[in-house]
Amino acid sequence: MFGSGLWASSESQHPDTGISVLVLGDSISAAYGIDKRDGWVALLEQRLEPQCASVKIHNASVSGETSAGGLQRLPSLLAAHQPQLLVIELGANDGLRGLSPKQMSRNLQHMVDLAEAAGARVVLLGMLMPPNLGAAYVRLFEQAMSDVGDDESVLFLAFFLKDVAGNRRLLQADGLHPTAAAQPRLLDNAWEVLQQPLTAICHATLAVTRL
Template sequence: MSFAGMALALLYVSGVIGSPSVYSNQSVATGKGGVADEGRAGVHIMAFGDSLTAGYGLENSHSFPVVLERRLRELGYAVRVTNAGVSGDTSAGGAARISWALADRPDILILELGANDALQGLSPKHTRENLEAVIRTCQAQGVKVLLAGMQAPRNLGQEYAAAFDALYPELAKAFDLVFYPFFLEGVAFDATLNLPDGMHPNPAGVERVVQGMLPFVLGMLE
């Protein structure tokens, strides 16, 4: 656990350095999966997060949302996965833009935020409140949420790390969310799965992230 937290310390720096940007892929697949609303083919999944979601340092074709959509389509699911990632975003930024993002009417939202909060040493209480606002807004509009957990860098102290790490499973339990405990599981600190900066997953790392999260997403599509 401490290794993961240390890896996140590096990751958070990357989010702050990365210039804000939003990417979007709007392809629609056919196959399995339901029709979310009449007139819209397939299920719309929105990946909502920071540089990890945005695909910092990667061609768009290797970003998390695009790879996830490709894997789901290969399995025959009718989906489109849009990229609502903003490099450098914090939980407060996410809370500020969630209503605008939901105008695109996703059926499922993958929530990946909080890394940059920890880098800045922001209060876990405020991170919790911001993520809760995002979750409440989604649920009020009937959008299902998959919460991806984060971990605090251990150099911020045991008390901070404990409070930060705990807020994700606690939110998942409180709001009955599908919960993926750590977005970078199996990728953090593995040089073969990260870009030369040691902070962001490379294409192979993104594939590993998608592989780990895929069963959780599939469960929401059944």
């Protein structure tokens, strides 16, 4: 987390200019089956608020969303919210439906390109597929996801559901969707790649207010 009191001396004297973060995900980020206030995206905003009060997180996640659906919606979302940071959490539904990993990779890369053209940094929260989909498909999916993550401009987390997937105590009855109790773990996982860009964005925004 940000250090306590990181900007305490200036917060009261300089209003923030506003920070926009866009989360584009599927049911995992849409807080499926739980109160949205308990979801990891809401918890992220709570974590940021004490030191970066002007941050606004726009959660455009939709249950069942695929990479193709996210790509279709992204241009209008970028125009509407003008984010400094785009968090992509998509691909799991592509895999679970047996869709082409190569096409998923192209969709994700196109999203990265659109975001960068709009001036946003990109975080990709990756997924892995269960072995029952077949070893060959699992390998293709993992490679397709990592191909996008290997882009030097992308901050990539290989497996967003680390320490959650397969843990029955942290999954709903369907065995797929995390419970409310799992959300702090998801936030901690995401924080591994979110902390650096969010710290930089908040510092940069504060510097502008001092001019």
